[in-house]
Amino acid sequence: MNDxxxxxxxxxxxxxxxxxxxxxxxxxxxxxKEIGIExxxxxxxxxxxxEGEMNIVMYAxxxxxxxxxxxxxxxxxxxxxxxxxxxxxxxxxxGYSTAPPEMQEMGFGAGMGLPNIIxxxxxxxxxxxxxxxxxxxxxxxxxxxxx
Amino acid sequence: xxxxxxxxxxxKESSASTRRSLTLREVKDILQCKVLSGEDKLDMSVDVxxxxxxxxxxxxxxxxxxxxxxxxxxxxxxxxxxMVDIKAIVFVRGKQPTAEALELAKEKRIPLLSTKFLxxxxxGQLYKAGLPGGSELDKPT
Numbered sequence: 001m002n003d004x005x006x007x008x009x010x011x012x013x014x015x016x017x018x019x020x021x022x023x024x025x026x027x028x029x030x031x032x033k034e035i036g037i038e039x040x041x042x043x044x045x046x047x048x049x050x051e052g053e054m055n056i057v058m059y060a061x062x063x064x065x066x067x068x069x070x071x072x073x074x075x076x077x078x079x080x081x082x083x084x085x086x087x088x089x090x091x092x093x094x095g096y097s098t099a100p101p102e103m104q105e106m107g108f109g110a111g112m113g114l115p116n117i118i119x120x121x122x123x124x125x126x127x128x129x130x131x132x133x134x135x136x137x138x139x140x141x142x143x144x145x146x147x
Numbered sequence: 148x149x150x151x152x153x154x155x156x157x158x159k160e161s162s163a164s165t166r167r168s169l170t171l172r173e174v175k176d177i178l179q180c181k182v183l184s185g186e187d188k189l190d191m192s193v194d195v196x197x198x199x200x201x202x203x204x205x206x207x208x209x210x211x212x213x214x215x216x217x218x219x220x221x222x223x224x225x226x227x228x229x230m231v232d233i234k235a236i237v238f239v240r241g242k243q244p245t246a247e248a249l250e251l252a253k254e255k256r257i258p259l260l261s262t263k264f265l266x267x268x269x270x271g272q273l274y275k276a277g278l279p280g281g282s283e284l285d286k287p288t
Binding site for chain 1: 205207221224227232
């Protein structure tokens with residue numbers, strides 16, 4: 001079966017911990033490299049993972065990433081206990097951001113996070129509830145010739 | 148200067164000046180850089196450069212085998228480089244990376260250089276030397 005999970009790992013992501021921001025994405029990338037996924041797919045997954053991780057670090061108290069690989073696709077499922085997104089359509093517009101200036105000084109929070117994730121995903125779903133949190137589901141196909 | 152004669156010509160347009168890869172040693176010479184880490188990797192070459200202070204833009208526009216020029220100095224720059232396999236980073240305007248960024252770069256074996264030139268001047272000089280920008284690689288050849 002193509003959707004039989006071959007690899008599964010759950011990572012905790014600590015909100016506001018900028019020293020470790022990127023650590024989880026780095027581990028995701030290392031796994032993909034070890035498995036021998038194509039460079040182009042690794043690149044797209046790494047970008048989506050890093051932007052997703054930065055979003056949790058910037059906005060949420062805490063969150064997690066569930067990372068799944070099967071024969072045809074890579075799945076990144078980000079779940080956070082954060083403020084939630086009031087207007088998802090607005091948040092998906094390039095350049096729209098609610099990030100405070102200190103985030104922008106770090107090179108993020110300029111309203112490019114979700115657009116970057118969408119650009120690199122083959123499938124993308126977002127659910128958010130104000131005051132509760134946000135879930136992002138990213139799917140990237142890695143198999144050019146599914147069995 | 149150690150000119151790489153085999154550097155591939157990245158655009159076939161006869162009107163454009165010859166586009167080519169540069170070694171980090173050439174970049175170092177052109178921008179009179181201090182090497183902060185990766186002294187042993189100066190013979191590595193880069194095919195394209197990207198100048199930006201916004202890491203999300205770097206993630207959106209960067210091409211493979213790139214040199215990043217930036218004025219941002221925190222560890223997120225190194226993380227960004229790691230995620231998209233940026234070959235090396237030049238800090239412009241005489242900026243120095245934070246201790247955390249420097250340590251991470253050494254761990255990830257990413258060469259760091261620093262130049263006194265401003266962003267515009269640095270990009271201009273590398274461009275004049277032949278190193279193309281990302282959008283040129285999108286052009287059909």
